[in-house]
Amino acid sequence: MKKLIIFLFTIISLSSCIKNRNDEPRFRLRSNSPVKFNEKLKVYVDSDDDFYYTIIHPDTRDYEDVYETSEARGSDGGKYLAYTYDNDGNLREDSILVKVSPMSVPCSNPVNKLTSDAFNFEMDFYSVRGSYGWSSYKASAISSQGDFYLTFGGYNYTPTQSRTYITDQESGFNTSDEVSLRINKNGLIYYGVPGELVHMEIDSVDNKAITLCDYKVTTGTSNNPTLINVRLEF
Structure with a gap:
């Protein structure tokens, strides 16, 4: 009988411990960061x-328990927050800083000069600057042969750190991961081909450099894109 009482007491004690453990949230927000652009990212x-957890993405989107993408983008870098409420209604939270490294650029180009060996496509820029328009940031370069305009997506977005961007057609729905390119070369208009990459470097004193390496542009009517190379510093 004594052994039975001890056994029952042990079972009750263990049940109480388990209950107490599950009555209060105990969690950590974790990630496989740092990752490179286009690599798999997981924040969980x-x-x-058994508590319900919400993860807040740096761009304020929210997810349940986990955020995962097979192709990390620049906007995936930053501070993530996870939170829940305990049984007394108190907020419990944890955070983690995630780093997404820009894709490296495998070529070097003359500064403020656009070239294309295959098509004899060349522009020497005498004015290069970045400016903020009505709703987006734009890098522009002016030459005697024509103009170069790179528009960044995302409402009120301004680049503040080194990142890799993806080209898309210009639209009011473009995200902060997307840029659109328009070149006026002696009256002929070229556009950046969707999916092409643009690399931006920003140093500690806000000097900027934009590099396009074997980047495809088209007039929109040709099935044979032109490859260009350019590095803009401003």
């Missing part, structure tokens, strides 16, 4: 309880 809540 590490916990063995």
